[in-house]
Amino acid sequence: MTALPAKEQFDVIVVGAGPAGSAAALLSARAGLKVLLLERGEYPGAKNVSGAVFYGSAILNQLIPNWWEQAPVERYICRRDIAFMSPTTAVALDFRCAGSGYATAPYNGFSVLRPKFDRWLAAQAEAAGAFLLTSAVVDDVLWDDGRVVGVRVRREQGEIYGKVVIACDGVNSFLAKKAGLQREFHAHELSLGVKEVIGLDPAIIQDRFHLTGNEGIAFEYLGAITEDVHGGAFLYTNRDSLSLGVIGQVSSLVERRKRPYELLERFKAHPAVAPLVRGGKLREYSAHLIPESGWAMQPKLYTDGLLVAGDAAGFCLAAGLYLEGMNYAIQSGLAAAETAIAACRRGNFSARSLAVYRKHLKQRHVSTDFRAYRHAPSFVNGPRLQNLYPEMIARSMEQIFRVDGAPKRKILPLAYRMVRQSEIRPGQLLRDAYQVARAYLW
C-alpha cells in the first residue's frame, strides 16, 4: 500500500480512475495543478466493464496525438450491424465502412479491454503529473461550513483535503449521493450487462468476419434475444478474442424472473450467433450496471467544492442504436477539469464559480447530446421497440422469403396480419412511429 501524501492540500482530487476520472486528472495536471487521482481497484480498470467499443478516438486524439499507436487498442471498427431477432432467425442492417474515414486516422471507434485501456489512460494522467493512488476506497466527502473540502479514504488518517473534488466514481456514485446531489435510483432506470470474453484465434476471427489486419466489427442485437426482458445484446471483435454480452433492464429481469447468465447462454446458442462464437474458449465472465435513463437520472452536477462527471452524472447514452458511455465520460471529465482549472485561477470554489461547468459541458456537446436524445431512453428501452417490433421484422422476413407451395402473400397484407396477431392497435403503431422519429430524427 502506498503511503498517503502527508497533510497537504491538493488543488484537485479526482475520485475514480475510469475514463472520466483519468481524463479529468490528465487535463488538470497539464494545467500545472496539484492533482490526486484515487481508485479503489488494485489497478485502474480492475472493476470496470464495457462492451467495449470506444468511440472517443477523435476526442482523445486532441489530447494525445495518435494515441492508438501507443495505447492497448484491440481493433478499429469497420463494420456495424444491427440485427432484429426472432427466436430462430435474424434480419440485419449491415453498415460497412472499411473503405471510408471510419477506417483511417483518427478512426471512428476501437474495441478495447477496460482493464488494459483504463490502466493506460491513468498512466497518461500520471505522466502529466497527477498522483495516482490505487487500492483506495473513498467513503465520504469532508465538509466545512457547508462546502466540500476533501474526501475520506477508508484507512487510518484517511482525510485528504482539496480545493475541488471531481466525483467520477461511476454508476453507483456514492459521492454524488453523499454530496446531496443524487437521489436513489429505480430498477427501471438501470440495466445490468453480463459479458464474456471468449478467446479465438486471430486467423479465425479474420476469416469468420471477413476482416483484414486490425479491422474489427461491432454487432448489436434486438428482439427475441432477451426473451421478454427489455434489453439487447452485443458482439465485438478483439485481437484474439470476442467480447459479447446481454443487457437487461433490472426491473424487467425481476418481473420476468430471468437470470441474466441464462439469457447470455441463450444468446450464444441462437442460430445466427452460434457460428460466430464456435470453437471459442471462455476467458472471463463479468457484470456491471449501466445508467440507461440519461437525462432523467442526471443529478445536480455541482455544489460548493464538488463536480460530478461520467456515469456518476448519468452521461451514458444507452438508447437502441447507441451504447456510448466512455466517450461522454472523457468529454465530461475534461469539462470538469476545465471548470476546476478556471476556479483555481479565480481562487473561488463556490457553486456559483463552478456553474461554468454547464457551459463547458455544452461546448463539448455533452449536455446538448443528452438533451437532444432525452426522449429516446424511456421509449426505446421499452418492450415494443426492444422486443416486439424487432421480432416482428424478423418474423415478417421469415414469411416473405418462405416458399412452401402456399400462395405468396404481398408484404402489406402480411404486415397487417402480423400487427393484428400481435395485439398492437394501429393507433399505437402510429404513435410509436412518431416516437421513434422524435427520438432519432429531429
Next chain:
Amino acid sequence: MVMTTHEEKMRTVRFRVAATPHIVVNSEICRNECSVHACVYVCPANLFVPLDDGGILFNYEQCFECGTCYIACNQENAIRWSYPDGGYGVTFRES
C-alpha cells in the same frame, strides 16, 4: 467450450477475498417481509440462495460489486451494501 455453466463462468473470474463482508443481508426481513426474492434472479454471480424457511443465505466472496441486488431489492434495510476495502474484491483482467 463456448457454452458454459454458471460455475464454469465464475471460475474464470479473479477475486481477492476481504476478511469482512462488504454486503450484509438481513435474512429476517427476507423471510418475513419479502415475497418477490428479486435478488435470487438478478444477481449475476448467483450469490443469493433461497432457504426453505423463506430466508436468504448470502455469501459475499464472489461478488462483482455491481449493485444490482441493492437496486432490485424493494425492502428497506434488507441489504447493507458498500464496496470492499481498497484492492480487495473482484479484479477483472480482460473485460
